[in-house]
Each structure stands twice: as C-alpha cells, then as structure tokens.
Amino acid sequence: MPTWITVAEGVHQRRGGPFDLSVVVVEGADGLLVVDAGGDPSEGAEILADIRSRFDRPVLGLVNTHAHFDHTFGNQAFRSGVPDVAIHGHALIARHFERYEGPRVAAWRLDPSREPGRAWADVELVPPTHPIDAPVDLDLGGRAVRLLPQPPAHSDTDVVLFVPDVRVWVLGDLVEESGPPMYGSGSYPLTWPDVLEALAADMRDGDLVMPGHGAVVDRAFVARQAGVLRVIADRIAGAHAQGLPADEALAAHADWPLPPEGLTGAVERAYLALDGEPLEQGGTRDA
Ligand SMILES: [Zn+2]
Numbered sequence: 001m002p003t004w005i006t007v008a009e010g011v012h013q014r015r016g017g018p019f020d021l022s023v024v025v026v027e028g029a030d031g032l033l034v035v036d037a038g039g040d041p042s043e044g045a046e047i048l049a050d051i052r053s054r055f056d057r058p059v060l061g062l063v064n065t066h067a068h069f070d071h072t073f074g075n076q077a078f079r080s081g082v083p084d085v086a087i088h089g090h091a092l093i094a095r096h097f098e099r100y101e102g103p104r105v106a107a108w109r110l111d112p113s114r115e116p117g118r119a120w121a122d123v124e125l126v127p128p129t130h131p132i133d134a135p136v137d138l139d140l141g142g143r144a145v146r147l148l149p150q151p152p153a154h155s156d157t158d159v160v161l162f163v164p165d166v167r168v169w170v171l172g173d174l175v176e177e178s179g180p181p182m183y184g185s186g187s188y189p190l191t192w193p194d195v196l197e198a199l200a201a202d203m204r205d206g207d208l209v210m211p212g213h214g215a216v217v218d219r220a221f222v223a224r225q226a227g228v229l230r231v232i233a234d235r236i237a238g239a240h241a242q243g244l245p246a247d248e249a250l251a252a253h254a255d256w257p258l259p260p261e262g263l264t265g266a267v268e269r270a271y272l273a274l275d276g277e278p279l280e281q282g283g284t285r286d287a
Contacts, residue, residue, distance in 0.1 A: 001016065002014050004054070005216070007208055011024065011166055015215075017038060019213065020213045021036060021038060021070055022211060023036050023051075024161070027143070028057075028142060030057075031057045033061050034047075035063045035170050036063070036064065037064065038074030041073065042119060043077075045077040045081065048077055048082070061130075062087045063088045063089065063147065064093060065161070065171070065172025066090065066154065067156075067186065068173065071173075071212070073101075076124045087130060088147055089131060090149050091128075099185075104185075134149065143163070144164060146161070148162060151191060152195075154184070160172070167204065167206070169203065171199070171210065174196060176212060178211075181225060189232065190236075190273055193230040197230075203222065205218070232266060237270065239267075250264070
C-alpha cells in the first residue's frame with residue numbers, strides 16, 4: 001500500500017506503487033496541484049482516486065517532473081478524470097515522447113516480453129497542456145508554486161517545483177534516494193552535475209527536498225549526489241579524451257561511486273555528446 005507523509009504544511013508525499021514513485025500534493029485555498037502521474041493508465045487512475053479519497057479540494061493541475069514513463073504514463077487518467085485539467089511540464093516532453101517513450105511503447109506492443117509487467121496496451125502519450133520553457137509561477141489560492149525548467153540533466157525535460165512559503169523543493173529524478181541515480185532515456189551525463197550544483201547553491205540548510213523515488217532529503221544530500229555525478233562525468237570525459245572506446249571506459253576504473261552496471265547508459269550518452277552526435281539514440285536504462 002502506498003504511504004503518505006506530510007512533509008510541510010499543505011505539502012504531502014505519497015510513496016509506493018511498482019516504482020516507489022514520489023507523488024506530491026500541494027494544497028492551496030483553491031485546490032490541489034499534483035506532481036507526477038504513475039507508470040500506466042491504471043496507476044494514474046489509482047493515484048487520482050487515492051488523492052480524491054484523502055483531500056476535499058479539487059485537483060487544479062498536474063505537473064510532470066520529466067518525460068519518463070513512470071512519471072507521465074498516468075497523464076491520461078488525469079485528463080479523463082479531471083475536466084480541463086492543466087498538465088504542466090517541460091516544453092520538450094512532446095519531443096521526448098516522439099524520440100524515446102513512443103518507440104518504446106511501440107516496441108513493447110510488438111513484443112511485450114521485452115518488458116514484462118508493463119500494462120501499456122491502452123496507454124496514450126499525453127504531453128503537457130501547458131508546456132513551459134521558462135520559470136512559471138502558479139497561484140493555488142493564497143499559495144504560490146514556482147516551476148523551474150532545467151537545462152539537460154537526468155533527462156532533456158526536467159522541471160523543478162519549489163514551494164517558497166515552506167521552502168520545499170520537488171526534484172523528480174534529478175536526485176534519487178531509494179536507488180542510484182538513473183541515466184535513462186534522453187539523459188545528459190556531462191551537464192547533470194552542473195544542474196544539481198546550481199540547485200544546491202539556491203537551497204538553504206533546512207530546505208526539504210523530495211526526490212523522484214525515495215525519502216525526503218536535504219541540500220547536503222543534493223550536493224553529495226552532484227559530487228558523485230561529477231566524478232562519473234569527469235572520468236567518462238577523461239576516457240574519451242584518451243581515445244578509449246566506449247566499451248572500455250568503465251573498465252578504466254575499479255572504484256566507481258555508483259554500481260558500474262548502471263553506468264553503461266551514462267557512457268553511451270556522454271560519448272554521443274562528446275562526439276557531437278545528435279543525442280537521439282542510446283540511453284537504454286529504464287527511467
Ligand atoms: Zn526518470
């Protein structure tokens with residue numbers, strides 16, 4: 001069963017489901033803003049029903065922290081369950097769907113054994129109704145929430161949500177607590193550490209930070225994860241500069257700060273960037 005935690009006044013985190021996804025609810029006088037929608041239509045519907053059973057106020061909108069399936073494939077349940085729902089997300093989500101999530105669903109439909117356990121037969125990729133490419137302030141009724149689209153990092157579509165009155169940050173998969181950070185589709189391993197360092201610089205001690213998966217963390221955790229991603233970026237860039245082929249880059253070090261089996265996608269994506277390729281292929285990890 002999913003668990004709910006009130007992390008600050010009127011800000012709640014739901015954890016659970018097949019991906020231990022953080023779903024965040026921000027309350028304002030006019031209604032609720034929900035962050036992230038689950039990995040298939042039925043998880044989206046279950047999240048929406050759970051929220052409606054717990055909160056009296058109407059759902060005003062949904063935010064996608066980024067395009068990956070476990071955060072967006074429930075969008076259609078919000079679209080059909082909430083009349084005129086505003087779906088906020090990065091302007092490049094539609095492009096990301098075309099490049100990565102759409103082909104992945106098409107491949108799964110041809111051969112569901114590629115990814116057992118998915119329930120994507122009826123999934124429709126629903127991009128944001130309110131795409132953003134610059135910071136936006138939303139008014140939930142007496143409460144402002146800021147949406148901050150990020151440069152390429154965990155994905156090409158990361159958006160950070162900040163609730164100024166309680167100093168809560170929602171970072172999506174820019175940080176992960178319950179597992180290692182994932183170099184998924186559309187990731188930018190070389191610039192991800194820059195993005196986290198900049199966010200950590202904007203945070204204060206005592207700020208609360210919600211990861212895409214896992215427990216609430218703080219500024220120090222964000223700074224540490226930035227450091228880990230920096231080591232990985234520097235080593236991959238170093239291997240590339242030495243002329244090592246991609247499949248030898250990981251063997252060049254015995255002491256990676258994350259499990260090396262999770263870094264294949266990082267090498268692929270970083271080498272594509274360093275070779276100046278359009279980053280449309282690679283990035284084979286889950287989310
Ligand atoms: Zn992700």
